[in-house]
Amino acid sequence: MKVSTILDKIDSGDIALPVFQRGYVWNRDQVRGLFASLYRGYPVGSFMMWLTPADTAQARGDADIRDGSVSMLLDGQQRATTLYGVLRGRAPRFFEGQEKTFTGLYFNLDDESFEFYAQAKMADNPLWVNVTTVMRGGLQEVMPKLQASLGASERLFTYIERVNQLAQIAQRDMHVEEVTGADKTLDVVVDIFNRVNSGGTKLSKGDLALATLGAKWPEARDTFNGDLHHWREAGFDFRLDWWLRVINAVLTGESRFTALDGQPVAAVERASRDARDHVDSWLNAISSRLGLDHDRVMLAGWPLIVLARHTQLHAGRPPSAEESDRLLYWAVQAGMWGRYAGSTETVLAQDLKAIESTGVEGLVELLRRSRGDLLVRPENFSGYGMGARFYAVLYLLTRTRGARDWGHGGPLAAHLLGRLSSLQVHHIFPKAALYEYGYGRGEVNDVANFCFLTQKTNLDISATPPEIYMPRVEAEQPGALASQWVPVDPELWRLDRYPDFLKERQRLLADATNDLLDSLWNRTTERSPLPPAGLPTLARPVMVVEDDPDDLRDREVGELLDWLRESGYAEAERDVEVAHPATGEVLAIAEAFWPNGLQEGLGDPVVLELDPEMADLRALEGLGMAVFTSCRPLREFVDRRRQEQLGAAGEDPVEPVEEGTVRSMTARSEILVVARRLASSSADGTFTVDRLVREMASAGTRFAESTIRTEVVSRMCANAPGNHATTYDDFVRVDHGVYRFR
Numbered sequence: 001m002k003v004s005t006i007l008d009k010i011d012s013g014d015i016a017l018p019v020f021q022r023g024y025v026w027n028r029d030q031v032r033g034l035f036a037s038l039y040r041g042y043p044v045g046s047f048m049m050w051l052t053p054a055d056t057a058q059a060r061g062d063a064d065i066r067d068g069s070v071s072m073l074l075d076g077q078q079r080a081t082t083l084y085g086v087l088r089g090r091a092p093r094f095f096e097g098q099e100k101t102f103t104g105l106y107f108n109l110d111d112e113s114f115e116f117y118a119q120a121k122m123a124d125n126p127l128w129v130n131v132t133t134v135m136r137g138g139l140q141e142v143m144p145k146l147q148a149s150l151g152a153s154e155r156l157f158t159y160i161e162r163v164n165q166l167a168q169i170a171q172r173d174m175h176v177e178e179v180t181g182a183d184k185t186l187d188v189v190v191d192i193f194n195r196v197n198s199g200g201t202k203l204s205k206g207d208l209a210l211a212t213l214g215a216k217w218p219e220a221r222d223t224f225n226g227d228l229h230h231w232r233e234a235g236f237d238f239r240l241d242w243w244l245r246v247i248n249a250v251l252t253g254e255s256r257f258t259a260l261d262g263q264p265v266a267a268v269e270r271a272s273r274d275a276r277d278h279v280d281s282w283l284n285a286i287s288s289r290l291g292l293d294h295d296r297v298m299l300a301g302w303p304l305i306v307l308a309r310h311t312q313l314h315a316g317r318p319p320s321a322e323e324s325d326r327l328l329y330w331a332v333q334a335g336m337w338g339r340y341a342g343s344t345e346t347v348l349a350q351d352l353k354a355i356e357s358t359g360v361e362g363l364v365e366l367l368r369r370s371r372g373d374l375l376v377r378p379e380n381f382s383g384y385g386m387g388a389r390f391y392a393v394l395y396l397l398t399r400t401r402g403a404r405d406w407g408h409g410g411p412l413a414a415h416l417l418g419r420l421s422s423l424q425v426h427h428i429f430p431k432a433a434l435y436e437y438g439y440g441r442g443e444v445n446d447v448a449n450f451c452f453l454t455q456k457t458n459l460d461i462s463a464t465p466p467e468i469y470m471p472r473v474e475a476e477q478p479g480a481l482a483s484q485w486v487p488v489d490p491e492l493w494r495l496d497r498y499p500d501f502l503k504e505r506q507r508l509l510a511d512a513t514n515d516l517l518d519s520l521w522n523r524t525t526e527r528s529p530l531p532p533a534g535l536p537t538l539a540r541p542v543m544v545v546e547d548d549p550d551d552l553r554d555r556e557v558g559e560l561l562d563w564l565r566e567s568g569y570a571e572a573e574r575d576v577e578v579a580h581p582a583t584g585e586v587l588a589i590a591e592a593f594w595p596n597g598l599q600e601g602l603g604d605p606v607v608l609e610l611d612p613e614m615a616d617l618r619a620l621e622g623l624g625m626a627v628f629t630s631c632r633p634l635r636e637f638v639d640r641r642r643q644e645q646l647g648a649a650g651e652d653p654v655e656p657v658e659e660g661t662v663r664s665m666t667a668r669s670e671i672l673v674v675a676r677r678l679a680s681s682s683a684d685g686t687f688t689v690d691r692l693v694r695e696m697a698s699a700g701t702r703f704a705e706s707t708i709r710t711e712v713v714s715r716m717c718a719n720a721p722g723n724h725a726t727t728y729d730d731f732v733r734v735d736h737g738v739y740r741f742r
Contacts, residue, residue: 001047001173001174001176002170002171002172002173002174003083003087003169003170003171003172003174004087004170004171006047006080006083006174006176007083007084007087007088007170009071010080010084010092010093013070014070014071015049015070015071015072015073015080016070016071016072016073016094017072017073017077017092017094018050018072018073018074018211019210019211019214019218019220019221021073021077021094022096022207022600023095023096023097023600024077024078024081024095024096024097024098024101025078025097025570025599025600026078026081026082026101026102026568026599027101027567027568027569027599028101028102028116028567028568029567029568029641029642030078030082030568031082031086031101031102031105032105032114032115032116034079034082034083035086035105035107035114035131035169036113036114038169038172039107039112039114039165039166039169044079044174045076045079046075046076046174046175046176046177047073047075047076047079047080047174047175047176047177048073048074048075048076048176048177048178048179049071049072049073049074049176049177049178049179050071050072050074050178050179050180051069051070051071051072051178051179051180052069052070052072053069053070071178074179080092081095081097081102082102085099085101085102085103086102086105086131086132086135087132087135087136087169087170088132089132089136096225098568101568104116104117104130105117105130105131105132106122106128106129106130106131107128107129107131107134107162107166108127108128109127109128109129109146109159109162109163110127110159112162114131117130126142126145126146126148126149126150127159129142129163129166131166134163134166134167135167135169135170138163138167139160139163139164139167142163143160146159146160205241205257206239206240206241206244206245206257208257209244209248209257209260210224210240210244212260212261213260213265213268216265217265217268217269220268223272224240224243224244224272225240227243227272227276228240228243230276231279231283234283235293235294235295236283236294236295236298237295238301242301242302242305244257244260245257245305245348246275246279246304246305246308247268247271247272247275248260249275249305249306249308249309249348249352250271250274250275250278250308250309250312251263251267251268251271253309253352253353253356254349254352255345255346255348255349255352256345256349274312274316275308275312277316278307278308278311278312278316279304279308281311281318282300282304282307282308282311283304285324285328286298286300286328286331289324289325289328289400290328290332290396290399290400291395291396291398291399291400291413292392292395292396292399293399296392296575297391297392297395297396298335298392299331299332299334299335299336299389299392299393299396300328300331300332300334300335301335301340302334302339302340302344302348303330303331303334303335303339303340304331305348305352306348306351306352306355306363307327307331309352309355309356310327310355310360313355313356321523322523323360325520325521325523326360326520326521327360328520329360329364329517329520329521330360330363330364330367332393332396332517332520333364333367333374333517334363334367335389335392336376336380336389336390336393337367337370337371337374338389338577338579338584338586339351339367339370339584340584341577341579341580341584341585341586342579342580342581342582342583342584342585343581343582343584350366351363351366354366374517375514376393376510376513376514376517377510378503378506378507378509378510379506380506380510381393381394381446381447381448381505381506381509381510382446382447382448382502382506383446383447383589384441384442384443384445384446384447384589384611384614388447388577388589389577390447390509391447391450393509393513394447394450394451394452394509395452396516397485397509397512397513397516398412398451398452398484399412399413400413400516401512401515401516402483403451403452403483403484404477404479404480404483404484405453405454405457405477405480406453406457406461406473406477406480406481406484407453407454407456407457407460407477408454408457408477409476409477409480412452412454422454422455423452423453423454423455424452424453424454424455424458425450425451425452426450426451426452426453426457426458426461427444427445427449427450428449428450428451428466428486428501429444429449429465429466429495429498429501430462430463430464430465431444431445431463432463433463433465433495434495434498435689435709435737436689436690436736436737437495437496437498437736437737438689438713438717438720438733438736438737439498439713440709440710440713440714441611441706441709441710442611442614442710443498443499443502446502448501448502448505448506448509449502449505451484451486452484465493465495466493467490467493467494467495470486470490470493471490474488485505485508485509485512486505486508487501487504487505487508489504492504552705553591553610553704553705553706556631556704557591557592557608557610557631560592560608560631560634560635561574561592563635564598564638567638567642568599569594569598569599569638570594570596570597570598570599570600572592572593572594572608573590573592573593573594573595574591574592575589575590575591576589576590576593577589577590578590578593578607578609578620578625580619580623581623587615587616587619587620588607588609588614588615588616588617588620589609589611589614589615590607590608590609590615591608591609591610592607592608593605593606593607593608594606594607598638598641603626604624604625604626605623605624605625605626606625606626606627606628606634607620607625607626607627607628608628608631608634609627609628609629610629610630610631610704610706610707611706611707611710612629612707613710613715617629629703629707630702630703630704630707631704632702633702667703667707667708667711668711668715668716668728668730670696670701670703671692671696671708671711671712671716672730674692674695674696674699675687675692675712675730675731675739675741676741677695678691678692678695679740679741684740685740685741686734686738686739686740687738687739687740688737688738688739689708689709689712689713689737689739690737692708692712693705693708693709696708712731712739713733715728716728716729716730716731717729717730717731717732717733717739718730718731718732718742719732719733720733729742730742
């Protein structure tokens, strides 16, 4: 079947997309690669279509399906969407994704390459022609500019041939395989889809459930996506699988999607409306009562499923103030201890059964059985980074327990700070000073070294050492330091006492958390019940600024993620715990995580973990995840994939690494090479960490600055502070940031 005929049939509704298909996930390099292959006459794969009666077919989008039969596209959706988008200049009706991925494709008549529009390169250059323009109007659309530029030269005729060759893509014959027969039910076809897409987009359990539901309720996907958009606007980025589980729990009280089988469409529609109201109500309670007002700090994502079921069991009536506080107590506890980090479906089934039979007391008892006790201890606040669970607990305390700003002294409470306000994450002890003194990155980014301040206060303090700025804060705003659980002993504000400061603040934070939890469970005073349905308080959450523009590593990660996003790859989860799917054990707190692959639903999960010594890399890799411990190898990996997608896998842009070169070494080996050179050129045989980092960076090291510093000041230093984990005794520290060989 010709490409032009396929597109005509999409327009007429004779070819449609089944409801179980996911959205468009290709990137711009794949678009370029497809057209380069089509232009050169290379194989590009075939299409598989399911021929089914039109009166029972359920298609994506607003397809105008005719009488008789319709061909549902099973394999080749990405290619068909790309061809339609470029040749028609618009997305097909079944489209779900980013249109910019295939918008603005240009062809160079001189070197016969395909690239996306770049004004500086292509503006007023007649040799760059818009592919969509050629496909719509043919040679006459580009001929005037070519003639004006080249006249009747011999080169003009070569370019005319190339334009015609480009236009002939629309007449390319594509192989189409049809799946037909009365035995080809939806379940059979979905199985066929998964088999033929074994190397591509696979369906999750939620996709399969939605496929079955969509056969009876075609608008289900659009309706559910609208619900998710509603919460995304309020600062909560929930996934479709999660939302289907909420609806399933509200309707059936079950965790497995099979419980939805056979449910009347009217019942599912009603349950989805009820579930949305229940989730809205609980999000308002969580935001106003606990201050958890955006996605990063949402401890209660999965517990929301159980909370929504509780409301449904009580005919939609909000619980009493006392009971709602106890339910929030359980939700916080479940989030803190990673109740749903492991076997989610099994745990959810237990909790749904408990909420129905024994209520919140049963839920808490299940938690106690799994943990032994629910007491928060100081060491729980020793996690590092903003992806740690107790980062969210710190935010909760800040927003609910009277924390005050260190500049103006005003409260940072959820109901007083107001919308559009900006909080910033502040390192109590400045990062640069800690690194210079010799502390490792894990300690520098310990949760107990974080606090939240308004933007102005954070900028005013900047990198001032605490022994200088804290006396001023205490004098100008008495009690403000203690309101954020900062030890008031000035001796602990010195750099050399930083480990003692962390221990004391961890203790204060643990005590405050236990007090908060106790007040939720044992509250007897009256307060207002849950807010009504709707999201009036969540229209715009408080903005929390977390990235540090002065942190070279943060900047490097940010630039990498921006580059991936611009190239059409999936959005990464930032600073997130990566847990074992069976046990719930935290294996890493990754700088970036793509749980469904760099392209949604394609390939293995990808982890960017820049502190490999603080992660279980072997376990991550054993789970089939692609693990990268610095930004450069991930960028090179993507570059290789891009070349493959462009059909030029043999033209690897990455220079090969020879054995023995710096880039093939371990971090320790590379450090030793550079450190020996620096020490030998020094009069006293010493070197500084700062100089070492600069020299390695200029030599093109693949290791992050934080990794180099951690290796030197912790793992390779014989006289590192007692809280460091020394592995080798290569160096001794002779002064702050100054080392020599042992």
